[in-house]
Structures are given as structure tokens and as C-alpha cells.
Amino acid sequence: MSALSPTGTAKARFLAASGTADDGARGSTWVAVDPEQRETAYLGWEIARCAPDLDREAHRVVEVLAAACIAAMRAGSTRVPTDGRLALALAAVRAEDSLAGARALLERARAGDPAVTAVLGPPGARTPMVIDGDWLYAERMRVLEERFCARMLGRLARPWSHDARAVTKVLRAVAAGPPPLTEEQKRAVRAALTSSFALITGGPGTGKTTIVVALLRALAWTGIHMDAIAIAAPTGKAAQRLQEALATGLAATSHDMAEAALSRLAPEPQTLHRLLGWSPSSGRYARHENDPLPHRVVIVDEASMIDLAAMDRLLRALGPGARLVLLGDADQLPSVEAGAVFRDLCAALGAERLSLNLRVASDPAAQRIVDAARAVNAGRMDAHFAEAVTTRRAVEELTFEGVEHLAAPWAEVGEALLDRWWQVRVASLERFAERVGRAFRMRDGELEESDQVEMRALFAHYARARLLCATRVRGFATGAEAINDALVARLRGGARPRRWGSIDLAPGTPVLFERNDYERRLFNGDQGLVVRLDSRDGLGARPTAVFPRRGGFVAFPVEALADLVPAFAMTVHKAQGSEFDHVALLLPESDMPLLTRELVYTAMTRARRSVLLAGETNLLARAVSRAIERHCGVAERLIAAGK
Numbered sequence: 001m002s003a004l005s006p007t008g009t010a011k012a013r014f015l016a017a018s019g020t021a022d023d024g025a026r027g028s029t030w031v032a033v034d035p036e037q038r039e040t041a042y043l044g045w046e047i048a049r050c051a052p053d054l055d056r057e058a059h060r061v062v063e064v065l066a067a068a069c070i071a072a073m074r075a076g077s078t079r080v081p082t083d084g085r086l087a088l089a090l091a092a093v094r095a096e097d098s099l100a101g102a103r104a105l106l107e108r109a110r111a112g113d114p115a116v117t118a119v120l121g122p123p124g125a126r127t128p129m130v131i132d133g134d135w136l137y138a139e140r141m142r143v144l145e146e147r148f149c150a151r152m153l154g155r156l157a158r159p160w161s162h163d164a165r166a167v168t169k170v171l172r173a174v175a176a177g178p179p180p181l182t183e184e185q186k187r188a189v190r191a192a193l194t195s196s197f198a199l200i201t202g203g204p205g206t207g208k209t210t211i212v213v214a215l216l217r218a219l220a221w222t223g224i225h226m227d228a229i230a231i232a233a234p235t236g237k238a239a240q241r242l243q244e245a246l247a248t249g250l251a252a253t254s255h256d257m258a259e260a261a262l263s264r265l266a267p268e269p270q271t272l273h274r275l276l277g278w279s280p281s282s283g284r285y286a287r288h289e290n291d292p293l294p295h296r297v298v299i300v301d302e303a304s305m306i307d308l309a310a311m312d313r314l315l316r317a318l319g320p321g322a323r324l325v326l327l328g329d330a331d332q333l334p335s336v337e338a339g340a341v342f343r344d345l346c347a348a349l350g351a352e353r354l355s356l357n358l359r360v361a362s363d364p365a366a367q368r369i370v371d372a373a374r375a376v377n378a379g380r381m382d383a384h385f386a387e388a389v390t391t392r393r394a395v396e397e398l399t400f401e402g403v404e405h406l407a408a409p410w411a412e413v414g415e416a417l418l419d420r421w422w423q424v425r426v427a428s429l430e431r432f433a434e435r436v437g438r439a440f441r442m443r444d445g446e447l448e449e450s451d452q453v454e455m456r457a458l459f460a461h462y463a464r465a466r467l468l469c470a471t472r473v474r475g476f477a478t479g480a481e482a483i484n485d486a487l488v489a490r491l492r493g494g495a496r497p498r499r500w501g502s503i504d505l506a507p508g509t510p511v512l513f514e515r516n517d518y519e520r521r522l523f524n525g526d527q528g529l530v531v532r533l534d535s536r537d538g539l540g541a542r543p544t545a546v547f548p549r550r551g552g553f554v555a556f557p558v559e560a561l562a563d564l565v566p567a568f569a570m571t572v573h574k575a576q577g578s579e580f581d582h583v584a585l586l587l588p589e590s591d592m593p594l595l596t597r598e599l600v601y602t603a604m605t606r607a608r609r610s611v612l613l614a615g616e617t618n619l620l621a622r623a624v625s626r627a628i629e630r631h632c633g634v635a636e637r638l639i640a641a642g643k
């Protein structure tokens with residue numbers, strides 16, 4: 001009997017068979033497994049064990065195909081192409097030499113060879129992998145995709161009646177504003193009022209939040225109580241920003257008693273996980289088809305960030321008579337997990353598109369950002385891009401206004417750029433060192449009134465600007481972790497942190513919370529600030545993480561929050577759902593698959609007033625020329641169904 005292993009006996013056998021250890025076990029021989037590939041290769045090996053009748057070479061090829069499926073899911077796809085693009089999928093798991101064998105094995109599966117179909121079957125087979133036309137799926141991903149599309153088609157097929165004259169009357173009332181709705185916005189609100197499912201897509205500045213305000217007013221006019229409406233976003237930060245925008249928008253429209261009441265009663269935006277009743281302890285959602293949400297209307301912002309599994313979960317949780325409104329930007333980065341559902345839904349079903357940017361009329365800098373972002377989104381660094389972007393060759397030339405491109409290697413300009421950013425965008429606040437280093441006071445769970453004023457000023461200051469990175473990994477000089485190290489060192493006066501934690505998150509450090517903590521009501525993406533706080537408990541002032549909460553702030557000792565990271569810089573993915581006055585995108589020193597036009601576009605459209613693109617011209621051009629390619633079947637299935 002083999003000895004037990006703390007990492008799992010099966011995994012120990014795999015590592016031995018792949019050359020990482022040597023216990024003589026028969027198993028994987030297809031790759032010399034390095035740490036980055038080890039888990040994917042191990043899962044491929046486990047799947048291949050479901051076909052015991054295969055010869056050694058065929059067993060090896062099944063491992064490769066299974067690993068390619070897993071790698072594709074982790075890269076955001078739901079499936080792997082089996083046509084001429086199969087070579088790229090195999091290259092992702094460093095198995096390019098297996099192409100001929102993979103094609104031969106796929107043909108054996110299509111021909112019904114029982115030795116192969118035990119692990120690689122046709123649609124409907126309960127095998128680990130499924131061949132569906134020219135696509136190879138992990139079986140669970142195909143089932144999820146098929147189930148989601150069936151649910152969507154079923155929802156679209158339900159009859160939905162409305163009083164056209166009443167809708168026209170209500171729309172006329174809310175369209176007057178303030179602010180008055182554009183024709184595009186009127187069409188979007190009408191779509192949300194007259195159907196069970198509405199898609200609204202547009203970039204920042206096109207008035208999506210204005211549409212949500214108008215829709216709340218219109219629903220109230222039609223007699224739907226605010227308790228019957230839910231508003232959600234994928235992250236805590238996106239929900240918080242939406243809450244602030246809705247509060248401002250509803251306050252501006254409260255010109256009579258009824259709408260003043262609406263401002264008080266409007267639903268508070270929440271994370272999608274919270275809406276669906278996710279329980280970390282049980283690993284389950286409380287809401288599903290057998291216990292649906294009680295709401296008649298569900299409005300979800302930043303829908304491009306929602307992956308296939310989460311979107312399917314949302315559809316499952318909707319009541320039969322509920323209407324769903326999804327808003328987002330189909331051109332920005334899709335979800336981190338598998339799927340590009342919002343983009344696919346817009347492509348297959350059509351969406352109300354908002355193209356008129358409402359910021360540019362009064363702000364020429366905003367117009368330059370819009371022009372440059374449109375060129376990037378179209379995959380062109382052409383004359384329109386060149387006209388909107390000013391190229392700089394040295395840090396000293398930067399003005400941090402409009403759209404600038406610092407076209408220089410990071411090794412030559414990185415430290416000087418961070419120094420300038422620190423001076424211009426971080427330490428420029430009046431009495432900065434004094435304000436971030438002072439002791440704040442809390443009594444009975446509330447900041448003292450004068451301290452609340454100071455705290456709001458600090459949050460407003462940090463919210464104006466952000467450095468964005470393509471990756472987080474510390475091994476990259478322009479990764480978010482390395483950039484945060486450098487800026488925390490400047491906050492400390494030059495001392496580099498040894499580790500993140502209660503000692504190293506110095507007062508004045510903006511922070512990001514990276515998980516959902518339902519007990520504390522902190523959610524993945526929430527942004528806070530570390531300060532010295534005296535809670536009047538006799539322990540004196542100590543480092544505390546403070547987060548904005550509706551009407552005030554909440555505070556937690558930093559040692560109690562294990563999932564805090566500094567946020568002077570963050571990845572572009574983490575910045576989705578946020579907007580800043582000023583943004584700098586730090587391109588990596590060399591090319592990487594993450595570097596795409598969607599990443600550049602998303603980073604640029606986080607900014608209201610200025611954008612800095614820092615990196616060599618050839619890298620920027622390569623990114624702009626390359627679009628994210630996600631292999632997903634949602635749009636194809638919906639279009640094939642005639643919708």
C-alpha cells in the first residue's frame with residue numbers, strides 16, 4: 001500500500017509520474033511540470049484516468065486536451081476550438097508537440113471509439129469532456145452554457161403586457177429631468193419599462209446612472225413600491241459608487257413631496273452575491289428557482305463584469321414575473337471568470353446603445369479621452385488617436401492633463417515617474433503628512449464630527465487619482481504589488497515594507513478589501529483608508545482601516561482584516577466599477593497576453609479629466625491591435641434559436 005501524502009495520495013502519484021518526484025507510479029509523461037502548470041496538468045491527469053482502456057500515448061493526449069480545457073476556462077473561455085486554432089490551445093499548456101495526436105484522438109471520439117468516448121463523448125454524454133461540433137468543452141461548462149441559454153430563451157418567450165399610453169405618459173414626465181434625458185436615454189428607459197428583459201450598453205459619461213434614476217422615478221409613477229425593486233452591482237466598490245450617484249441624482253429631482261420620499265425610500269445598491277444570499281459557511285446561495293427573489297424589478301449595473309456562472313445564478317433566482325435590466329459597457333474588459341456574457345447578450349439580442357458622451361460639452365479634456373478611447377476600441381492608433389494624445393519622451397515634460405503618452409522604457413523613467421506622481425497626485429493635498437498621520441477619534445462607534453470632515457476630505461483626495469496596472473504580480477516592475485511597495489515606501493519616507501499587515505499598512509495608505517465578509521459587511525473591491533484611530537478603549541490610537549458606509553464610516557483594526565492590500569495602484573480589472581479624475585496606466589516592460597485593447601480602453605475610460613499611458617510605443621501599439629478572444633457559445637446558441 002502506498003504511503004499517504006499530506007497533499008493527497010493521487011496528487012503525489014501524479015507528481016512522481018511527471019518527474020517532480022519518483023515513486024515509480026505510472027501516469028503523466030506529457031510535460032515536465034513547472035509550478036505554474038502543475039495544478040492544470042494534475043487535473044488533466046485525473047480526467048485521463050477516467051479512460052483506463054487507452055494506450056499510453058492516447059492517455060497522454062487526453063491529459064493534454066483536458067488540461068487545455070481547464071486552461072481555457074481559467075483564461076475566460078467556456079470551450080476550446082478543435083479547428084486550426086487548436087494549436088494555440090495546446091501551446092497554452094506547453095504541449096504543442098501533441099497536435100497530431102490530439103486531432104487523431106478527436107476523430108476517434110467522433111467515430112464512437114468506446115475506449116475514447118469513456119472520457120470524450122458527444123453532446124448529452126456525461127463524460128468529463130464533450131465534443132460539440134468544432135468545439136471541445138469540459139462537460140460542466142457545456143451544461144452551464146446550455147442551461148443559461150435555455151433559461152434566457154424561456155424568459156424572452158414569456159408574454160409581457162404593458163399599457164403603451166401609460167408608458168408614454170410616464171416617460172414624458174421623467175424625461176423632463178433634471179437632467180433632461182437624451183433621445184438615447186429615453187429609448188433605454190422605454191425598453192426597461194416595456195419588456196421583461198432589457199440590455200443597456202454605453203461607456204462612462206453616457207448617462208447610465210441617469211437612466212437608473214429615471215427608471216426608479218418611472219417605476220414609482222407606475223405604482224411599483226421601492227421595496228419591490230432591487231439594485232445590484234458585481235463588486236462592493238461598484239455598488240458604493242452607484243449608491244453615491246443615485247443619491248445625488250434623486251436629490252436633484254426631488255421637487256415635490258412624492259419624489260422627496262422616493263429619495264429616502266430608494267433601494268440601496270448591493271453586491272450581486274449579497275442580493276442572491278451567498279453564504280460562505282455553506283458555500284450556497286439562498287436564492288434560486290425554488291426560493292426566488294421577491295422583487296418585481298432587478299436592476300444590475302456593471303454587468304460586463306459578471307461571468308457565466310453568476311449570470312446563470314441571477315436568472316435562476318428571478319421570479320417568473322420579474323423584469324431584469326442589465327447595464328454595462330460591452331466594450332470593456334469582460335469578467336475575470338469564464339464567459340463574456342454581457343457582450344454576447346448584446347451581440348445576440350441587441351441592446352440600447354448609448355453613444356453620446358455628456359461630459360465632453362463642457363470639458364475639452366474629456367473630449368480628448370473619449371476620442372482616444374474610441375480609437376483604441378476600434379483597434380487603431382491612427383490620426384484620431386494621434387490628435388487626441390500628446391507624446392512625451394521624458395517625465396519632466398508631463399503636465400498630467402488631457403491624454404499623454406510617456407513613450408519610454410520603464411527602466412529609464414519608472415522611479416522618476418513615481419516621484420512625480422507622488423508629488424502631483426498624492427502628496428499635493430494641503431498639510432498632507434499632518435493629515436494622514438494625525439489621530440482620529442471615535443466615540444460610541446461614530447467618528448467625531450470634526451474628524452468626519454477631515455476623513456471625507458482624505459477619501460475625496462485619494463479618490464481623484466489612481467495608478468492602474470496590467471497585472472498584480474510582484475515579479476513585474478510595473479505590477480500593482482511592486483508599485484504599491486514603492487509608494488508605501490514614499491509614504492514612510494523611504495523605508496520599504498517587509499510585509500503587508502498591521503505593521504506595514506502605514507497610516508495614509510489607501511487599501512482594497514479582497515473578499516466578501518458578510519459579518520462585517522465588507523465586500524470584494526471595497527476601498528478604504530488606514531489611519532490612526534483612538535476608539536476610547538484605553539488602547540490609544542492604533543492603525544485602523546476605515547471604510548465609507550452610507551451616512552458615515554465604519555472602522556476595523558487592520559490586524560482583524562487579513563484580506564487588505566494597498567491601493568495606491570490596482571489592476572485594471574480591480575478598477576472596473578470605479579471612476580477617477582486622473583488615471584495613469586503603467587504598461588508592462590514586455591508583452592503579455594493580458595495586454596489587449598480592452599484593457600487599455602477600460603483603463604482610459606476610468607478617467608474623467610486626464611489619462612497618462614506609460615510604456616513603449618511598440619507595446620502600446622501591440623495592445624491596441626489585439627482584442628480579447630474568448631471562445632464562448634452563448635451568442636451562437638441564442639442566434640441559432642432565432643432570437
